[in-house]
Amino acid sequence: MTARLGASVNGALARADWGRNAVPYARKKSKSFTVLAGVALAASLIVAPLVGSAASAEEPALVGKVGVIQDAGQEQNKTSYWEQEFSEFDAKCYKHEGNDINNSHGKLTNGGLTVTLNEYDDSWWGNQWVVLVVKSGNLNNVIENPVAGTAYASPINNGGQQAQVSHWIVCKGDVPEQEPEQPAPLKSDKVETTFDCETDVATVTTTTTTTPYVWDEQAQKWVLGTPVVAEPVVTERPLTDEEQQDCPPDTTVVTTEWEDGVWECGDTTVEQTREVTTTLVDWQGNPIGEPTVVTETRTRDLTQEELAECPLVPGEIESVCLGDVPYLGYEVSLPEGYEVDSETPVTITFVNPDGEDYVVENQPLAGTLLWPGASASAPKMWPGWALVDGEYVETDGNYAWTREGVTVEFHVNPDYETAITYPEATALCANPPIGGGDEPASTPSAPPALAVTGGGVSPILPIAGGAALLMGLAALAIVAYRRRVAS
Known part of the structure; x- marks a missing residue:
């Protein structure tokens, strides 16, 4: 969805992309969100826009999300002001006092320090919230394109503390919808190759990770989502001659069967022996040196059949x-x-x-x-x-x-x-x-x-x-x- 918002040099309302694929920003119309402060510096009156207390580096951390903090005048306390400001969306605005803690539009949260909007009802005028104005003291927290379920902060009071919400205004509007184009997902392959010198086989394991783009309602843009790792694909191939030459010398082991020794009645175990012949061979199977012959022994229990x-x-x-x-x-x-x-x-x-x-x-x-x-x-x-x-x-x-x-x-x-x-x-x-x-x-x-x-x-x-x-x-x-x- 997009909205078009802007200001021409002479204060006329122009159109710019504003919606799901645009980041909300402070409106720039000369009559919007400003208070005039006159100072006689010379022969002329200079009108300077003030942005509330937004420039103060000493402000305390506020509970809830902050849009643009601006000074609140009498006009800004009226729904008609905001309907005019967002007339391009045929805005219809509603004012709720601080003692109206819960209604169909939203509710006060965090002990009255924040406002949280409800989900937009399809039966309402328009198709989305276009602006939320949270007032406390002499300041407004103005949030364009607010999102349901998010707690939006009240401004600080004259004592430098976050104040209880005195009233809040929310506007519905008819914003033209536009399906933003979703970027193609990012894909990456991780390839691991292991060599088995005993079988002369190379095993190649390829793992593909796909990261899709998802829509961030708050940021109003596509962002990378959760990576999805696919099942590894495993393939095998013979080792090349060069790879085989890197393999260590192999061994061939020939083992005879276990052979019982002599046992007598009264014994409960018998000793067994076998021969193990080990030969080193190169990658082509050629013997290296003389084989090694080792005699191994172990003891096993006589079976009940043998004892019988x-x-x-x-x-x-x-x-x-x-x-x-x-x-x-x-x-x-x-x-x-x-x-x-x-x-x-x-x-x-x-x-x-x-x-x-x-x-x-x-x-x-x-x-x-x-x-x-x-x-x-x-x-x-x-x-x-x-x-x-x-x-x-x-x-x-x-x-x-x-x-x-x-x-x-x-x-x-x-x-x-x-x-x-x-x-x-x-x-x-x-x-x-x-x-x-x-x-x-x-x-x-x-x-x-x-x-x-x-x-x-x-x-x-x-x-x-x-x-x-x-x-x-x-x-x-x-x-x-x-x-x-x-x-």
């Missing part, structure tokens, strides 16, 4: 008697580093050389197990014996094959096996009573049982004399057995 290749570690494993009942007492340990997620991981197998094995699963790592064919509750039984018509008779059945020596396997994932001999015939628990009586075939003192750990079949059986007496005897037997083994 080791057998279980045996402790005390033998046949034992608890009262007149035969048991297998055992104790095995897992290989070092091997882990299980159960408290009863052991499967115990009595190996039958001529038939089906006897298998018991879900056993602890140490404990006692009732001998195959034996019974700890009435009617008590022994392997190789059967109860016929109330009398015990020898038989080839009832796991008789376990009496002459049997192989027992212990399996978790690691395995262990050993040969176990059934208690000798002279043992208290070897055979049933003869003829169906209450006494066994022989009555020597029974060997003590191994300690029971980790659960499993309880070896504590009821016998004559009560359960408490049997538990005390068993404990004494365990202590005696441990001492004998230790010795």
Whole structure:
């Protein structure tokens, strides 16, 4: 939008560009924004235009935007004065007193020190604000082409301080519109090139920055806006011979596979070795000097599968008697580093050389197990014996094959096996009573049982004399057995 404003030599109103592509300036008509001060210097009266207090370097900083500060006379307090001044825009002016703090045109802001105009209403006369006059004391702050939303200052008072607005005049006008030509945006390219001597490729990254021009309402001109950086454009090309010659000598590295060393059961790690051969080459790939061979070592943990290749570690494993009942007492340990997620991981197998094995699963790592064919509750039984018509008779059945020596396997994932001999015939628990009586075939003192750990079949059986007496005897037997083994 433009307005045309100016003054001819004889005071006639001329037209000059004024609007969106022009900076507001003080109007120069001889009758505008001036007061006359006469001084008799000679025979003539000299009329000098005064520009308010604008020339004072001692003025305090004002709150709000300042246009042109001018002395205010009686005429300048009238809307008709300003309508005449801006008649070229068919101006219609409105006066608002300082106590009119808010109306459709604008409002007092900053505690009454500034005036802020509202957005121009399309239903109003004209198409824009053409002038705002803010008065306080004897001065006017005159702002041509004011902008809505901007706080415009009141002038200072006679005491040198910014005064409260006494009144303000605003004028609407019909300003011819003209679309100013927007300058072409500024563009700049930033080019970065990196060289990869390993792949013989040059990577070119081009980043374009575009800065558009935007319209500055206050300055009424096109100004540079915010730069916009485009996504970088990346291209590749082969290195030239000259660029390749600038590359440092390359290296070729040949590495053998890691090779395990020797490890034994009980180890949890194994040492590995490999050879690394490094050769320097020039940009054409020709070797430089002799290659360098280095042996590297590292240690890795053995896997659970590898640890499972080791057998279980045996402790005390033998046949034992608890009262007149035969048991297998055992104790095995897992290989070092091997882990299980159960408290009863052991499967115990009595190996039958001529038939089906006897298998018991879900056993602890140490404990006692009732001998195959034996019974700890009435009617008590022994392997190789059967109860016929109330009398015990020898038989080839009832796991008789376990009496002459049997192989027992212990399996978790690691395995262990050993040969176990059934208690000798002279043992208290070897055979049933003869003829169906209450006494066994022989009555020597029974060997003590191994300690029971980790659960499993309880070896504590009821016998004559009560359960408490049997538990005390068993404990004494365990202590005696441990001492004998230790010795």
